[in-house]
Amino acid sequence: MLSYSPVFQVDDENLGKSENSMRLGTVVPNFKAQTTDGPIEFYDWQGDSWVLIFSHPADFTPVCTTEIGHIAAHTDEFKKRNTKIIAHSVDRLKTHHDWIDDIKSYCSNVPEKFPFPIIADTTRELAVQFNMIAEEDRHNDETAQSVRALFIIGPDHKVRLSMYYPNSAGRNLDEIIRALDSLQLTEKLKVVATPANWTPGTKVMILPHVSDIEAEKLFPGGIDKVSMPSGGNYIRTTEKY
Known part of the structure; x- marks a missing residue:
């Protein structure tokens, strides 16, 4: 098995800097990494799929065990959405494999x-x-554990969503899938956004820059408009999308 460290290949000299690298809309640099499935080069591995990347402080941690196990048990939901999953930790491949055995036993x-x-x-x-x-902590094996971050990457390699969790709070799989559904819907229908607590099949909101005439052409099935005290015409929803 090859053994090489993650290597970033970027054209923009600022793109790989940590303070910029995972902002929304930023292109994730291509990288090589060792994984439990063997070495990968990120762009080749991703192909034309969406990607969920989520990190963990260390192997054999209780909350992370439940998270990885829960996501592993529901990978079909991500396959339906053309989304690949990859987890991250700073521990070694040997302990990753041992941890996977524990995860399969417990979950x-x-x-x-x-x-x-x-x-x-x-x-x-x-x-x-x-x-x-932080860069200054990376060589301290005892304290330099990765935080619990989650990113959804589009097929264009751009960061579409980021979530950071404290070690005390486990991730919510339903919310991750709901957010992914929203991202994919609004990628397809670029004139809408999803409101608070939206779920697939419920009303979406028509973006303010779309005129009423354009909206009626785009959504002939019907539009609901709400009159606001300010006189603004910015709350327009439709179920027919």
Whole structure:
């Protein structure tokens, strides 16, 4: 098996700097990494899929065990949405594999063949590039654990969503999938946004820059308008999309 550290190949000299690298809309640099499924080069591995990247402070941590197990048991939901999953930790491949055995033992419905790779970022280069730890901490093995970050990357390699969680709060899979559905819908229908607590099939909001005439042409099935005390005409929704 090849053994090489994550290497970033960027054209823009500022793109790889940690303070910029994972802002919304930023192109994720191509990188090479060791994973539990073998070495990958990110762009080749991603192909034309969406990607969910999520990091963990360390192997054999209780909350992260439940998260990885829960996501592993529901990978079909991501496959339906043309989305690949990859996890990240700064621990070694050996402990990753041992941890996977624990995850399969503890969590129900995890496939025998674990369904996604876990990156072994032992040099912490990737963690620094993705704003998961500070550069000045990266060489301290005891304290330089990656924070619990989650990113959704579009097929164009751009960051579409980021979430950061404290170690005490486990991620909510339903919210991750709901946010992914929203991203994919608004990518397809660029004139709408999804409101608070939106779920697929419920009303979406028509963006303010779309005129009423344009909106009626785009959504002939019907538009609901709300009169606001300010006189503004910015609350327009439709279920027919």
